[in-house]
Amino acid sequence: MPLTITDVVARDIRFPTSRSLAGSDAMHPDPDYSAAYVTLVTNDPALQGDGLTFTIGRGNEICVAAIKALAPLVIGRTLEGITSHMAAFWRSLTAESQLRWVGPEKGVIHLATAALVNAVWDLWAKSEQKPLWKLLVDLSPEQLVSCIDFRYITDALTPEEALTLLRRNEPTRAQREAEIRRRGYPAYTTSAGWLGYSDEQMRQLLREALAKGWTHFKLKVGANLEDDLRRIRIMREEIGPERRLMVDANQVWDVDQAIAHMKALAPYNPWWIEEPTSPDDVLGHATIAKAIAPIKVATGEHVQNRVIFKQLFQAQAFHFCQIDACRVGGVNEVLAIILMAAKFGIPICPHAGGVGLCEYVQHLSIFDYICVSASLEDRMLEFANHLHEHFVHPVVIENGHYKAPLAPGYSATMLPETLDAYAYPDGAVWQKA
Numbered sequence: 001m002p003l004t005i006t007d008v009v010a011r012d013i014r015f016p017t018s019r020s021l022a023g024s025d026a027m028h029p030d031p032d033y034s035a036a037y038v039t040l041v042t043n044d045p046a047l048q049g050d051g052l053t054f055t056i057g058r059g060n061e062i063c064v065a066a067i068k069a070l071a072p073l074v075i076g077r078t079l080e081g082i083t084s085h086m087a088a089f090w091r092s093l094t095a096e097s098q099l100r101w102v103g104p105e106k107g108v109i110h111l112a113t114a115a116l117v118n119a120v121w122d123l124w125a126k127s128e129q130k131p132l133w134k135l136l137v138d139l140s141p142e143q144l145v146s147c148i149d150f151r152y153i154t155d156a157l158t159p160e161e162a163l164t165l166l167r168r169n170e171p172t173r174a175q176r177e178a179e180i181r182r183r184g185y186p187a188y189t190t191s192a193g194w195l196g197y198s199d200e201q202m203r204q205l206l207r208e209a210l211a212k213g214w215t216h217f218k219l220k221v222g223a224n225l226e227d228d229l230r231r232i233r234i235m236r237e238e239i240g241p242e243r244r245l246m247v248d249a250n251q252v253w254d255v256d257q258a259i260a261h262m263k264a265l266a267p268y269n270p271w272w273i274e275e276p277t278s279p280d281d282v283l284g285h286a287t288i289a290k291a292i293a294p295i296k297v298a299t300g301e302h303v304q305n306r307v308i309f310k311q312l313f314q315a316q317a318f319h320f321c322q323i324d325a326c327r328v329g330g331v332n333e334v335l336a337i338i339l340m341a342a343k344f345g346i347p348i349c350p351h352a353g354g355v356g357l358c359e360y361v362q363h364l365s366i367f368d369y370i371c372v373s374a375s376l377e378d379r380m381l382e383f384a385n386h387l388h389e390h391f392v393h394p395v396v397i398e399n400g401h402y403k404a405p406l407a408p409g410y411s412a413t414m415l416p417e418t419l420d421a422y423a424y425p426d427g428a429v430w431q432k433a
């Protein structure tokens, strides 16, 4: 009997993080970290696929509705039927003849696609008894390329070029895998620098983070210049002149404002400015990047699909590619972006400030290192220290590094008691509120 998806359960899970201001930034001062959470039920009671897409509260119910709209495209399909034609499966979701109109390949419908597609990859990895990164690492270059829908990107990356990029490092995959299993993947922390934290709280968290061995720190900016200057001075004082400091404006500025603001912060030696302006403004990013050099530009958590990433690469508009496991349409599209980044020589530093994102992106960076980039230079995973206790296999951090996850799957499976208690609006946590 082939493994068949018999049902799709979509849940609205929300955590009241706005009460502590964890996750706050200049554009999103009160996020309730949330997940539109998918379970693929199969004809094997011992095997299910779990996936999620990340939102920050209100609107999560819209993602759940979109998942329900896509579910009939998945129910009744066999895992083998999907995985043997991965690119066609992905296109069957993103190019569905009527649903496409409410995208295409962007916004709520694409977030929902990510939840479903990631759940399929989780199911595949669990059925192979491998963590997702290892499933990817064990696929041949041909198999990896066959997972990608190249529509709209062949002017930047052809399937043949993707194959060449993957074959380049194939003979040395094993040594990098051994290294990652031994040392883990380097990371930076965002957890001390949320915008809503007081100066005292920030100092305290920075001291704790330094004691734990963190060497790279991100600070939220963009409220007003006076506050930003005070907060960046505090962070520099605490971490010293050598450690890396990155700032993140979460899209609040116009292009000229971003340039002026970053010139004012330049004396504190920020390494990158993240999301200085609208994520859709490719040429605006390029203008900012030119004007504020040597400060670099990072973006990606709101870049909606591989097409906009393609333009950012082509226009030399950014220096760090911050893929998000849920913003684009799941693992398949992430593979396309990782390969384009390799071709254009841009390092991948995934976005992970959200629930479940750290659990996800560790797999993507480990795959990138072993199979594609073969380099750790200027590459780091983000770490945000929230809500990991709700996962069956939470991330493990040691001395500023993610340890390679070893449990089968894509690591986004939540505990059953979490799914009950944090269900919105009926779970105990929300009923009490």
Ligand SMILES: C[C@H](O)[C@@H](O)CC(=O)C(=O)O
Residues within 6 Å of the ligand: 022, 023, 024, 025, 028, 031, 056, 190, 248, 250, 301, 351, 352, 353, 354, 382, 384
């Ligand atoms: C609303 C989120 O917490 C956002 O601020 C995360 C983010 O920008 C990041 O982690 O980077």
Ligand SMILES: [Mg+2]
Residues within 6 Å of the ligand: 248, 250, 274, 275, 301, 351, 353
């Ligand atoms: Mg950010």
